[in-house]
Amino acid sequence: MSKIAVYPGSFDPVTNGHVDIIRRTSRLFDRVIVAVSNNAAKNHTFSVNERIQMLVHSTPRLGNVSIDSFSGLLVDYLHSKKAQVLIRGLRVVSDMDYEFQMASINRQLYPKMETVFLMPDERYTYLSSSIIKEVARLGAQIKSFLPPPACRMLYSRLKQRNRKEES
Numbered sequence: 001m002s003k004i005a006v007y008p009g010s011f012d013p014v015t016n017g018h019v020d021i022i023r024r025t026s027r028l029f030d031r032v033i034v035a036v037s038n039n040a041a042k043n044h045t046f047s048v049n050e051r052i053q054m055l056v057h058s059t060p061r062l063g064n065v066s067i068d069s070f071s072g073l074l075v076d077y078l079h080s081k082k083a084q085v086l087i088r089g090l091r092v093v094s095d096m097d098y099e100f101q102m103a104s105i106n107r108q109l110y111p112k113m114e115t116v117f118l119m120p121d122e123r124y125t126y127l128s129s130s131i132i133k134e135v136a137r138l139g140a141q142i143k144s145f146l147p148p149p150a151c152r153m154l155y156s157r158l159k160q161r162n163r164k165e166e167s
């Protein structure tokens with residue numbers, strides 16, 4: 001039976017840290033589904049479709065990786081995909097509290113699944129989508145933190161917003 005892993009997240013926008021985790025996962029499992037969360041309660045910078053496009057263009061050479069979206073309970077999504085492995089990236093100790101709570105509740109809801117935590121390359125330990133958006137808004141160069149398609153989309157979204165604010 002092929003081993004399918006799901007890597008869920010907001011990816012708002014996808015960063016080099018996310019791509020690093022996707023690459024590592026693609027070496028470990030037969031199939032990887034990167035699942036963009038469609039959570040209306042969160043105020044995202046990019047729509048689900050934009051985040052999917054960003055991921056598709058940022059992971060073109062990884063043959064066993066596909067991009068999808070989900071809403072509702074993550075364990076229901078895993079079940080529908082016949083996936084038993086949930087991937088999460090662990091950067092720093094402060095990630096652990098929340099991640100362990102999620103892993104514990106998910107395992108109680110779906111005992112057959114396992115959460116696997118992967119550590120990114122050290123360069124990405126302090127990288128998050130929110131910090132990138134914040135510094136980009138203030139004019140920082142973000143080229144070394146995001147895959148080029150995500151970088152272009154973020155710059156163009158910021159320009160749109162600036163124009164709106166000016167008019």
Ligand code: ADP
Nearest residue numbers: 008009010011017018088089090120124127128
């Ligand atoms: P979520 O809202 O689900 O936390 P994110 O897009 O912020 O969505 O993160 C998705 C997953 O990727 C999480 O497991 C998060 O810990 C991990 N992640 C985020 N940034 C990085 C990074 N720089 N390196 C490794 N993992 C990361």
